Amino acid sequence: xxxxGDVARRAGVSKVTVSRVLNGAANVNAQTxxxxxxxxxxxxxxxxxxxxxxxxxxxxxxxxxxxDITNVFWTTVxxxxxxxxxxxxxxxxxxxxxxxPEKQRSYLxxxxxxxxxxxxxxxxxxxxxxxxxxxxxxxxxxxxxxxLDGLAIDSVRGDSVGGAYALVSHLIGLGCQRIAMIAGPRxxxxxxxxxxxxxxxxxxxxxxxxARWMRWGEYKAAWGEEAxxxxxxxxxxxxxxxxxxxxxxxxxxxYLLKRGVRVPQDVALVCFDEMADSARLFPFFTVAAQPAxxxxxxxxxxLFARIQGGQDQxxxxxGMAGKLVLRASCGRLLKQAQADGALAWPGAxxxxxxxxxxxxxxxxxxxxxxxxxxxIENV
Amino acid sequence: xxxxGDVARRAGVSKVTVSRVLNGAANVNAQTxxxxxxxxxxxxxxxxxxxxxxxxxxxxxxxxxxxDITNVFWTTVxxxxxxxxxxxxxxxxxxxxxxxPEKQRSYLxxxxxxxxxxxxxxxxxxxxxxxxxxxxxxxxxxxxxxxLDGLAIDSVRGDSVGGAYALVSHLIGLGCQRIAMIAGPRxxxxxxxxxxxxxxxxxxxxxxxxARWMRWGEYKAAWGEEAxxxxxxxxxxxxxxxxxxxxxxxxxxxYLLKRGVRVPQDVALVCFDEMADSARLFPFFTVAAQPAxxxxxxxxxxLFARIQGGQDQxxxxxGMAGKLVLRASCGRLLKQAQADGALAWPGAxxxxxxxxxxxxxxxxxxxxxxxxxxxIENV
DNA sequence: TTGTAAGCGTTATCAT
DNA sequence: ATGATAACGCTTACAA
Numbered sequence: 001x002x003x004x005g006d007v008a009r010r011a012g013v014s015k016v017t018v019s020r021v022l023n024g025a026a027n028v029n030a031q032t033x034x035x036x037x038x039x040x041x042x043x044x045x046x047x048x049x050x051x052x053x054x055x056x057x058x059x060x061x062x063x064x065x066x067x068d069i070t071n072v073f074w075t076t077v078x079x080x081x082x083x084x085x086x087x088x089x090x091x092x093x094x095x096x097x098x099x100x101p102e103k104q105r106s107y108l109x110x111x112x113x114x115x116x117x118x119x120x121x122x123x124x125x126x127x128x129x130x131x132x133x134x135x136x137x138x139x140x141x142x143x144x145x146x147x148l149d150g151l152a153i154d155s156v157r158g159d160s161v162g163g164a165y166a167l168v169s170h171l172i173g174l175g176c177q178r179i180a181m182i183a184g185p186r187x188x189x190x191x192x193x194x195x196x197x198x199x200x201x202x203x204x205x206x207x208x209x210x211a212r213w214m215r216w217g218e219y220k221a222a223w224g225e226e227a228x229x230x231x232x233x234x235x236x237x238x239x240x241x242x243x244x245x246x247x248x249x250x251x252x253x254x255y256l257l258k259r260g261v262r263v264p265q266d267v268a269l270v271c272f273d274e275m276a277d278s279a280r281l282f283p284f285f286t287v288a289a290q291p292a293x294x295x296x297x298x299x300x301x302x303l304f305a306r307i308q309g310g311q312d313q314x315x316x317x318x319g320m321a322g323k324l325v326l327r328a329s330c331g332r333l334l335k336q337a338q339a340d341g342a343l344a345w346p347g348a349x350x351x352x353x354x355x356x357x358x359x360x361x362x363x364x365x366x367x368x369x370x371x372x373x374x375x376i377e378n379v
Numbered sequence: 380x381x382x383x384g385d386v387a388r389r390a391g392v393s394k395v396t397v398s399r400v401l402n403g404a405a406n407v408n409a410q411t412x413x414x415x416x417x418x419x420x421x422x423x424x425x426x427x428x429x430x431x432x433x434x435x436x437x438x439x440x441x442x443x444x445x446x447d448i449t450n451v452f453w454t455t456v457x458x459x460x461x462x463x464x465x466x467x468x469x470x471x472x473x474x475x476x477x478x479x480p481e482k483q484r485s486y487l488x489x490x491x492x493x494x495x496x497x498x499x500x501x502x503x504x505x506x507x508x509x510x511x512x513x514x515x516x517x518x519x520x521x522x523x524x525x526x527l528d529g530l531a532i533d534s535v536r537g538d539s540v541g542g543a544y545a546l547v548s549h550l551i552g553l554g555c556q557r558i559a560m561i562a563g564p565r566x567x568x569x570x571x572x573x574x575x576x577x578x579x580x581x582x583x584x585x586x587x588x589x590a591r592w593m594r595w596g597e598y599k600a601a602w603g604e605e606a607x608x609x610x611x612x613x614x615x616x617x618x619x620x621x622x623x624x625x626x627x628x629x630x631x632x633x634y635l636l637k638r639g640v641r642v643p644q645d646v647a648l649v650c651f652d653e654m655a656d657s658a659r660l661f662p663f664f665t666v667a668a669q670p671a672x673x674x675x676x677x678x679x680x681x682l683f684a685r686i687q688g689g690q691d692q693x694x695x696x697x698g699m700a701g702k703l704v705l706r707a708s709c710g711r712l713l714k715q716a717q718a719d720g721a722l723a724w725p726g727a728x729x730x731x732x733x734x735x736x737x738x739x740x741x742x743x744x745x746x747x748x749x750x751x752x753x754x755i756e757n758v
Numbered sequence: 759t760t761g762t763a764a765g766c767g768t769t770a771t772c773a774t
Numbered sequence: 775a776t777g778a779t780a781a782c783g784c785t786t787a788c789a790a
């Protein structure tokens with residue numbers, strides 16, 4: 001494969017001049033540039049990025065570290081990142097952590113060896129030590145979706161508190177009395193914030209937070225199934241379930257299917273995150289949908305700004321509100337669906353609104369809720 | 380950041396010795412090795428991959444080039460590739476082409492500059508020129524999902540002919556008379572093979588291939604919607620639609636929803652590829668499901684074998700059969716669903732079987748079908 | 759506007 | 775078992 005030296009020889013110039021043409025430097029004679037470009041075409045020359053990186057200390061590569069690319073939320077985020085990166089001429093290195101500390105560590109090692117210019121990461125918990133190596137090496141880093149404790153660092157997040165609050169308030173408005181929450185992992189900021197939103201909504205409605213209806217676990221379908229089984233083992237049974245993410249909801253659904261429990265006739269089911277193409281296909285889940293693509297591209301933008309801007313400027317934390325998408329899973333819309341006599345009916349997604357921000361009063365109870373939540377352990 | 384020289388100095392050895400420890404060479408004294416390892420830990424040393432690549436001509440990185448990571452099929456493939464790569468200590472560079480020649484070209488340029496050790500690619504059409512640059516540079520390449528004309532090259536594919544044949548035969552068995560096919564792009568091998576399977580199944584049943592019921596287009600939802608509109612504009616209307624992939628099916632569904640056409644009462648709808656989590660969630664589509672994860676990990680295995688084995692050994696073409704997953708979208712199972720009186724019912728996915736291979740007689744009509752298909756153009 | 763020389767951090771080669 | 779030296783292909787610094 002041709003090197004810069006080959007091109008230089010063919011064009012009758014020095015390597016430096018070729019390098020200048022390659023990098024679009026202004027101080028190159030037009031004719032010289034033309035000769036060099038011709039030589040580049042003739043030899044089908046492609047610069048060796050390893051050599052370039054070694055010298056320039058830039059790899060034109062960023063890494064995206066997510067829990068599981070198989071989850072729609074993350075694939076959409078990834079698409080947002082990738083599109084933005086492509087525009088800027090960067091490549092994207094992809095890694096799945098499966099919410100596993102060991103995998104995350106090993107993956108971070110790999111990207112540090114690659115000397116990527118920056119990392120976009122959804123850390124598996126809120127312990128800032130897990131990304132310490134990145135900070136130590138001053139690698140530009142953007143947190144996505146989740147927070148880290150006591151670290152001012154660029155980040156892009158959805159509105160977990162607000163989304164959960166809106167979902168649970170909606171259930172309460174429908175008359176649900178025993179609203180269970182199947183939560184994510186303690187330690188993940190989104191999991192804690194969604195629990196908080198749940199708690200706030202109950203308080204706001206004058207309902208008690210009941211430890212029986214609150215289960216901490218993982219963002220995985222298997223946990224949703226297990227937790228649903230626990231919730232339906234005793235009496236009374238819940239009349240609504242709030243799943244902390246889409247994976248959990250899928251597991252719950254699986255359990256309900258097996259047991260012949262009908263949604264929404266027997267129990268309402270709502271969740272955080274959108275449900276793949278099911279938005280179009282299966283309009284039964286009421287969800288708090290996050291703007292995943294926008295979150296991904298915003299994170300990429302932030303990262304590129306940081307890469308160019310350096311460590312000086314202050315950290316930016318971007319919050320992106322989502323939408324509460326009301327569908328048949330809560331009883332109301334189902335009637336309409338049945339009236340239309342088919343599984344296919346128009347307008348099932350009609351009612352869509354932005355998540356309302358918490359008001360001052362709501363914010364006041366926040367601290368109390370946090371205290372309450374802190375005491376709940378799974379039985 | 381520490382370099383190999385720093386480590387060498389601290390351990391009191393030469394850089395070469397450190398390099399030997401790093402690469403697990405046998406000829407290093409145990410005590411020396413221990414000292415070096417200690418120094419590595421002390422300095423939190425991480426080798427610079429750019430430098431290593433420059434010298435060793437290996438990047439420990441592979442590229443995965445797919446149409447759209449947002450499509451479940453491809454995210455599952457990606458996951459298969461990534462898991463396998465991680466095991467072997469490779470990183471994965473991800474790129475979306477959107478079935479766009481220009482994007483594919485630009486992406487291939489990028490990975491060649493990166494000097495990746497290998498590429499797994501789903502080429503946007505069957506013209507082998509599109510990946511010529513890879514072959515010219517002798518970059519290990521594995522084709523995934525699609526064929527290229529006249530090129531013996533490692534590849535992993537599902538069974539497009541067999542899957543399409545099984546789907547259409549199923550529709551015929553249900554009594555469908557006017558089975559439309561909304562096909563993918565002419566030029567993509569899977570699109571052509573699925574059309575062939577459609578054609579074979581019709582012939583086998585003594586039905587005529589009718590140009591009105593056959594539309595070439597793209598693997599995109601927008602095309603599904605457009606084609607459905609064309610099909611439903613005239614008379615008679617189709618009583619079944621075979622969508623050539625999941626994206627197309629989503630578009631068709633969108634159209635039917637808007638128009639109030641019910642599935643499966645008014646028209647049957649089946650497609651190639653599984654439907655995201657909808658398999659669990661929305662058991663109405665009968666699909667020919669490909670083993671996407673296995674396809675991805677098989678492709679990665681093949682690639683690593685090629686990277687290590689070199690160009691000598693003959694190309695391997697792996698075919699992976701899928702499953703025909705029967706669901707309610709074809710009328711039969713819907714009755715059972717309705718009898719259960721709910722959207723949630725068990726057993727909707729019960730009937731699952733492997734795609735049967737074509738028999739000799741079927742293979743004989745293949746050529747005739749190909750001729751017929753060649754003459755169909757969209758009206 | 760162009761060129762010379764040095765150096766990025768590692769591994770290959772050859773020598774001891 | 776270990777080391778000295780050169781080389782990978784490029785960009786930076788400086789000079790002309």
